[in-house]
Amino acid sequence: MAAKKVAARRPLKDELVNLPNLITYLRILVIPVFLWFVWRGDPFSSFVAAVLFTFAAISDMVDGWLARRMNLVSVVGKLMDPLADKLIVTAALVMLAQMGRIxxxxxxxxxxxxxxxxxxxxxxxxxxxxxxxxxxxxxxxxxxxxxxxxxxxxxxxxxxxxxxxxxxxxxxxxxxxxxxxxxxxxxxxxxxxxxxxxxxxxxxxxxxxxxxxxxxx
Structure with a gap:
């Protein structure tokens, strides 16, 4: 029986800067901006905060799709992607609770x-x-x-x-x-x-x- 080939793991440097992971980093970097708009609380800022959160939710699906489509699923991505999701959801919930909205x-x-x-x-x-x-x-x-x-x-x-x-x-x-x-x-x-x-x-x-x-x- 022929031995099953195991795909070689890409260098860590390549994993860190591939497109899906760059999108994940962007989702993390947008959190302070997102929280600033939430904190302002006026109608325009609240709408912008909702748009930024929606962008983060959509980008989560996009980077996962790109990783599979481009064969760029990586250890870094498996760690950072769920972390980014939990960070922005936790930040949103805690800020909204502090403001008395939930x-x-x-x-x-x-x-x-x-x-x-x-x-x-x-x-x-x-x-x-x-x-x-x-x-x-x-x-x-x-x-x-x-x-x-x-x-x-x-x-x-x-x-x-x-x-x-x-x-x-x-x-x-x-x-x-x-x-x-x-x-x-x-x-x-x-x-x-x-x-x-x-x-x-x-x-x-x-x-x-x-x-x-x-x-x-």
């Missing part, structure tokens, strides 16, 4: 879930376990990003919904409710990940015991 308990629940799942994921990686992300996690992310954008816009604007008159769209209220709704897939996906983690650990233990018995036979 309740502190909501931020605590959201961030606690992320820390717990991230910790489990690191343990799984250390044990050589592969646990696929579930659909619930994707729903959680979509709802949280949408909710944060709504709270960032904050103000009420008339939106033409193809009716006789424009409807007053309260972005703050709608954003808050979307964040509350996001707790359901957030908590359920965390429980599912924990269950999958325990199942993977048990399967690995059974495989290890079976191997030990074969060696002893």
């Amino acid at each position: 309740e502190a308990w909501l931020v605590i629940v959201i961030l606690s879930r992320e820390l717990i799942v991230s910790g489990l994921r690191q343990i799984a990686i250390g044990e050589g376990l592969v646990i696929a992300a579930g659909q619930g996690g994707k729903w959680k992310t979509a709802l949280q990003l949408t909710g944060i954008i709504g709270v960032l816009v904050h103000y009420t604007y008339p939106i033409d919904l193809l009716v006789v008159s424009a409807y007053p769209f309260d972005f703050q209220l709608i954003g808050e409710w979307i964040l509350v709704v996001s707790l359901a897939p957030s908590i359920l996906s965390a429980l599912r990940y924990f269950a999958d983690f325990l199942a993977a650990v048990a399967q690995k233990e059974r495989a290890s015991q079976a191997g030990a018995r074969r060696d002893a036979a």
Whole structure:
């Protein structure tokens, strides 16, 4: 049987400056500017903050797509991409809570879930376990990003919904409710990940015991 070829890893310098990772760095660098606009709090600044956050969310999809398309998936990217996401989401939630736009308990629940799942994921990686992300996690992310954008816009604007008159769209209220709704897939996906983690650990233990018995036979 022919030996399977293992792709050589690119030099660290090349990984650091490839296009997908440069986009990730840009997402991190925009955080102070984003927070400045959030802090100002007037309608124009709130709208700009929402646009910057939306740019960060879209660029997250773009750099991942480019990395796969250009065969530039790297160790640096695997580390920096989720870090950049968590940094800007955490910054947004903490700033919005400090400004009184969202309740502190909501931020605590959201961030606690992320820390717990991230910790489990690191343990799984250390044990050589592969646990696929579930659909619930994707729903959680979509709802949280949408909710944060709504709270960032904050103000009420008339939106033409193809009716006789424009409807007053309260972005703050709608954003808050979307964040509350996001707790359901957030908590359920965390429980599912924990269950999958325990199942993977048990399967690995059974495989290890079976191997030990074969060696002893």
